[in-house]
Amino acid sequence: MEIKLWINDKLITDNVEPDMPMLEFLRDKGCLSVKRGCETSNCGLCTVWLEGKPVLSCTMPLMRANKKHITTLEGLRKEAAEFGAFLADEGADQCGYCNPGFIMNVLALERDIEDPTDEDIKEYLSGNLCRCTGYTGQFRAVKKYLAHKRSVKADE
């Protein structure tokens, strides 16, 4: 099937099998941050943005992205590195396997909810599983990152 879409603002046209999963398609196009952590739509590792909204690329049918924009971690390098530094400072991640999907969703949270409460943060990120940790390091990193971004914005 013919498909035309933008991956990280780059226009791609291709001919794909009708059941090509979005996740495999993105990996074929070089977005190797997009990974399959489970096969049950549960882990959040394959998170990408479709028209700015975080979705599961293992689940969302690829053809629904026709003529739309997909953003992956590769398209958000600067922001990802900035938040990644907060994760590292808090010693939050251990194996780091879950980071790409987690970072995608943290950056979506930042855009979606202006001044999130602790509860908002936990609810928004509850679909990103980490099997090494108890999430407290990640939670500290998110809080400090959002506070930092707010103060930068206030200074502007």
Add this chain to the structure above:
Amino acid sequence: MLRCNDYIFAESLEEAYKLNQKKNNVIVGGNGWLKLRKRQWGTVIDLSGLGLDKIDENDEEFRIGAMVCLSDLENHKGLDKYTCGAVKDSLKHIVGTQFRNTVTVGGSIYGRFGFSDVLSIFMAMDSYVELYKGGIVVMSEFAKMPYDRDILVNIIIKKKPLKIGYSSFRNQSTDFPVVTCAVAIGEGRIATVVGARPSKADIRTDSAEALEDINDYAIKTAKSFDYQSNMRASAEYREHIAKVLIKRTVERIINN
């Protein structure tokens, strides 16, 4: 993984209906459940080009398109206000933000899944499904209907003067629920829905006088449902939890 020979965006409900008459074809909602089926489909039918991704609200009702994703339902201000947050309470524990941005209310309701928070909350309200051929059917009747080849087009909630509350119990956050409980009080009646027993949601309706003794109401109502055991909980445990959830939900509604 979803496996199919063809993937078609239906250009009309009639086209979707015709395609859906073949047993080897299937309609995809958000693909949350369908992808777990180990089966090669002929044609997968996609309804997302038919404008069914909108929630319309007027003085009498909400009309929710089958392709509305769960997060749009969760974040709809009118629904949130009408249900005093109960719709949001029913959805926020389902897997995660990205999942709810992906899966659809039509898929959730059509599936009539035993574990469904979505079916539980809708059943407690004065709600209906609109089927392409079958017309408008009360939600609790639809839940009992056998799976057929019709198409769920819209879900309708009539704005009755009800106070609505929702609770669920999970062994672990974001997992399937062990028990779901939705309660609606108003117009001299109380309706209590208990789902994930683990069979699909069912409803008990009594006159509001039954609430003179809330504890007694919770015990009797919880007892009136059937429960089974599975890997998440035993039948006895589910009944106990159901009683507690009914009591708490009723109290929360009354004290609000």
